[in-house]
Amino acid sequence: MLAKFAKRPSVRRGAVTAAVTLAVFGAGLSATDDARSGLTRFYRQEIRWSACEGVDMPKDLQCGKVTVPLDYARPEAGTLDLALARYRATGSSRGSVLLNFGGPGGSGVSELAAGGDDFMELTDGYDVVSFDPRGVGRSSPVSCGENTDATLAVTAGGAEAGDPRTVLARLREAADECAEHSGPVLRHIGTVNASRDLDVIRQALGDKRLNYLGFSYGTRLGAVYAAQFPDRVGRFALDGVDTLTEPLSEQGMASARGQQTALESFLTWCAKDIACPFGQDPRDAREQVVRLVRSLDENPVPTDFGNEFSGQDLAGAIGQALYSREMWPSLERALARLLEDGETHAVEAFATGGVTLPPRQDPDGGLVDQEDIPLDNLPAALMAVNCADDPDRPTAAQIERDLGRLRAAYEEASPVFGRYRLTQVLMCHGRPKGTDFIRTEVKDLDTPKMLLVGTRGDPATPYHWTEQTAKRLGPSAVVLDNRGEGHTGYASSECVHRKIDDFLLYGGLPPNGSSCGSDHDDG
Numbered sequence: 001m002l003a004k005f006a007k008r009p010s011v012r013r014g015a016v017t018a019a020v021t022l023a024v025f026g027a028g029l030s031a032t033d034d035a036r037s038g039l040t041r042f043y044r045q046e047i048r049w050s051a052c053e054g055v056d057m058p059k060d061l062q063c064g065k066v067t068v069p070l071d072y073a074r075p076e077a078g079t080l081d082l083a084l085a086r087y088r089a090t091g092s093s094r095g096s097v098l099l100n101f102g103g104p105g106g107s108g109v110s111e112l113a114a115g116g117d118d119f120m121e122l123t124d125g126y127d128v129v130s131f132d133p134r135g136v137g138r139s140s141p142v143s144c145g146e147n148t149d150a151t152l153a154v155t156a157g158g159a160e161a162g163d164p165r166t167v168l169a170r171l172r173e174a175a176d177e178c179a180e181h182s183g184p185v186l187r188h189i190g191t192v193n194a195s196r197d198l199d200v201i202r203q204a205l206g207d208k209r210l211n212y213l214g215f216s217y218g219t220r221l222g223a224v225y226a227a228q229f230p231d232r233v234g235r236f237a238l239d240g241v242d243t244l245t246e247p248l249s250e251q252g253m254a255s256a257r258g259q260q261t262a263l264e265s266f267l268t269w270c271a272k273d274i275a276c277p278f279g280q281d282p283r284d285a286r287e288q289v290v291r292l293v294r295s296l297d298e299n300p301v302p303t304d305f306g307n308e309f310s311g312q313d314l315a316g317a318i319g320q321a322l323y324s325r326e327m328w329p330s331l332e333r334a335l336a337r338l339l340e341d342g343e344t345h346a347v348e349a350f351a352t353g354g355v356t357l358p359p360r361q362d363p364d365g366g367l368v369d370q371e372d373i374p375l376d377n378l379p380a381a382l383m384a385v386n387c388a389d390d391p392d393r394p395t396a397a398q399i400e401r402d403l404g405r406l407r408a409a410y411e412e413a414s415p416v417f418g419r420y421r422l423t424q425v426l427m428c429h430g431r432p433k434g435t436d437f438i439r440t441e442v443k444d445l446d447t448p449k450m451l452l453v454g455t456r457g458d459p460a461t462p463y464h465w466t467e468q469t470a471k472r473l474g475p476s477a478v479v480l481d482n483r484g485e486g487h488t489g490y491a492s493s494e495c496v497h498r499k500i501d502d503f504l505l506y507g508g509l510p511p512n513g514s515s516c517g518s519d520h521d522d523g
Helices: 032-036 108-124 145-156 164-182 184-188 191-205 217-228 248-270 282-298 311-321 325-341 377-388 396-413 418-426 437-441 463-473 494-506
Strands: 022-024 045-047 050-053 061-069 079-087 096-100 127-131 210-215 233-239 450-457 477-485 514-516
Touching: 045 061, 045 191, 050 061, 061 108, 061 191, 079 108, 079 191, 096 108, 096 191, 096 217, 108 127, 108 494, 127 191, 145 164, 164 184, 164 377, 164 396, 191 210, 191 217, 191 377, 191 437, 210 217, 210 494, 217 233, 217 437, 217 450, 217 463, 233 494, 248 282, 248 325, 248 396, 248 418, 248 450, 282 311, 311 325, 311 418, 377 418, 396 418, 450 463, 450 494, 463 477, 477 494, 494 514
Parallel strands: 096 127, 096 210, 210 233, 233 450, 450 477, 477 514
Antiparallel strands: 022 045, 061 079, 079 127
16 A cells, blocks of 8 residues: 555656765754663764665665664664655754655655655755665565566466465465565564554654654554654654554555455546547456456466566556556556557556565675665565564465465455455465564554544545544544545645645644545546
């Protein structure tokens, strides 16, 4: 669930090599528990910023890094560097506002570089900052290696998918491969640790309180931070609100339904265009997409990277493109190239999380070069974080018993995205059980007011999650109802954009339950 702001489909193409160093200064910690837990040196960092290097990097974007413990329970046992980027405030600065674009698995540095124009108003009062979370982008990126396609084929309906024992064996192998290719960060990934990283970043930025704008998964991260550090919460805006309580199996089903609805809206729009590769009948277009996905699952086509492009790869790419109406024309052209010429590059770009395989990990946890980010980092990080955040682990016997029923239920929810979403749920098998902190502790917060934005036509985070999460967070939550379409509202709704900016810059909150109308008609 990565919010899309870039005008181009892929935002991870430019090399980002920051000439950065880390300095230490003698300021005291903001809380004595930091000193007692051995975190003093991490809370005494000062970031040294310099121009980001790379062909596609904006001239005014600066890059830096912070160092965090690999394991907060044993801060002496190793460190990780986290990549940062910022646009400097143009006016009088009241500090920083930190952005997370979602995923989980989205590179904040790349997204801010590509979509920074959307946030320029915020530079009237803030340095606008984003980061690559642990396991993501240049920050010790995780990977599952080159055999992910085989796992997808087995779990999502390949020739061996009828045998649950074969599926379980392949899932366990996949978990082992992810651990092998990802290194030590995989054992310490997840939102609870990422939230603690946020607090180290806050201190390094010199802010007493964290001002934060989170999209999609970034709303989960923001809520966890507010539960862990309620006295350090500044102005929080959460757009495209994630669930804090539903198990992954229910999340996957809701996302499959939402994406199917969004696909049907896209195909209705596409069919009005004479250039639509599926023709002018929306119902026939839906059937053509289902047949295309199944055909590619049975007979994948080769790609420029030397691997194969399957129907599940196509489902994942289309799903990403459906998050924003602004990407629909690009999706239409990419699908036309796939159908007419068998060319996968354009449609692959919607889902690509990097540029090369295999990854080169820095054994000391330092930043990796942009060109060494593994191609599968985005999906690998998404699975790693979601599994780390979910305490449910059905037994092998339960999966064997329920696999057929689950497949049928997911396919009913979406004949295009059902298998893809089910695979993301099944991939937690063989991994350690996740934390129950989010389900049990992130509730009834005693913080300043936070703005929660839910979009009625959101294909990834359904509106009822906004209502659910607001109720769970308690009186601190103020809900804005965006009556539009697309994943999140900030980039697609002028009204939402204005209300979030007004809150972050001036502290002005809309009334709880107020709404923004749609910026799009049905045409």
